[in-house]
Amino acid sequence: MFCKSNEELDTLVNDARKVASLGKVADYIPELGKANGNDLSIAIHYPDGNCISAGDVERKITLQSVSKVISLALVLMDRGYQYVFDRVGMEPTGDPFNSIARLERANVAKPLNPMINAGALVVTHMIKGNNVEERFQRLLNFIHDIADNRKIGYSTNVAQSEFETAYLNRSLGYFLKQHGLINEDIEQLLGLYTRQCAIEMNCLDLARIGLVLAMDGVDPSSGKVIIPVDVARICKTFMVTCGMYDASGEFAIKIGIPAKSGVSGGIMGAVPGKFGIGIFGPALDEKGNSIAGIKLLELLSKKYRLSMF
Incomplete structure (x- = not known):
């Protein structure tokens, strides 16, 4: 076991919290803007059922982009590899997560x-x-099983707040519909997508999902x-x-584990064959990742040699 006590984690959390400021x-999603930027918490879930934690790990957070990993898993199970990757690519972009620029430059408008x-x-x-x-219920039931x-459930306030301010996602949706990758009503799709992003859980649940992925x-x-x-x-x-x-x-070089972040400040990590990690730190860096959460993972990776590389 790489970290043996809550007290050990408490020390690392206090060190990492210093960068939260x-x-x-x-705050571009009004409901998320209400969070306390100084918050930081972590849960680590081991295969034997043991879980250690630090901070307010019972506080609920919305998944936001962390949900993209789970919806991808469900759709691959629903549709199969070929169907999915005929419509979505496999390459990193180097662009912001909400950018439309690469779609416009591509010969085929495929994300x-x-x-x-x-x-x-x-x-x-x-x-x-x-x-x-x-x-939505199929996705939520799938999450119930993994966690x-x-x-x-999901936060109706966050879902509504996101739906009302989803101007860029609407633009992306209509662009993709124009090019035949989406064939349903965009407002209907955004209603589903914003509810997906607003699914909420605590760090313990997030670490449990990370553990299942870590265990293949x-x-x-x-x-x-x-x-x-x-x-x-x-x-x-x-x-x-x-x-x-x-x-x-940069994250792969400095920390070196599979992880997914969301703009609520959540990070889900899966250390292959070992454990799952759930982090909440709502203060974000310029890339949209939890600034204190990444610092905490850096400290953990350096101290316990977590990198898979």
Whole structure:
């Protein structure tokens, strides 16, 4: 076990929190702007069921872009590898997560990967179901299974706040519809996507999802395969190459684990074969990643040699 006590984590959290003042909460989504930028918490979930933590790990946070990993897993299980990657690419962009520029420059208007907003909209469009409610419920049930928590829901306030301010995502949606990658009503799709991003849980749940991915899709407590091993492998690969927006390369060098961030300040990490990590630190750096959360992962990776490289 790499870290043995909550007290050990407390020390690292206090050290990492010092940089939180250098970041800024995501106030372009009004509901997220209400967060306390000084907050920082972490949970680490081991295969044997042991979980250590520091900070207010029971506080609920919305998944935001962390949900992109989970929707991708569901759609790969729904549609298969070929169908999905005929419509979404596999390459890092080097552009901001909400950029439209690369779509306009490409010969084929196909999002470069599922972790940017354009790619995530296409992935969410692929979730099977007869209507938005059924599609959302399938995604939520899938999350219930991975997190082993059927109480997980979503924040109606955050979903509404995002829907009302989703001007860039609307632009992306209409651009993608123009080029045949989306064939449903864009307002309907945005309603589904903003609810997906507003699914909320605490750091303990987030670490549990990270653990299942770390264990190649197997729930270690029951032995049940929740995510097929190939799908888990694909998701973890995208987390390494694209999971921290256009800071993914630097993150891979400095920390070196599969991870996905969201603009709520959440980070989900999956250390292959070892444990899952859930972090919440709402103050963001200029790339949209939790500034104190990344510092905390740097401290952990350096101290315990977490890098898979």
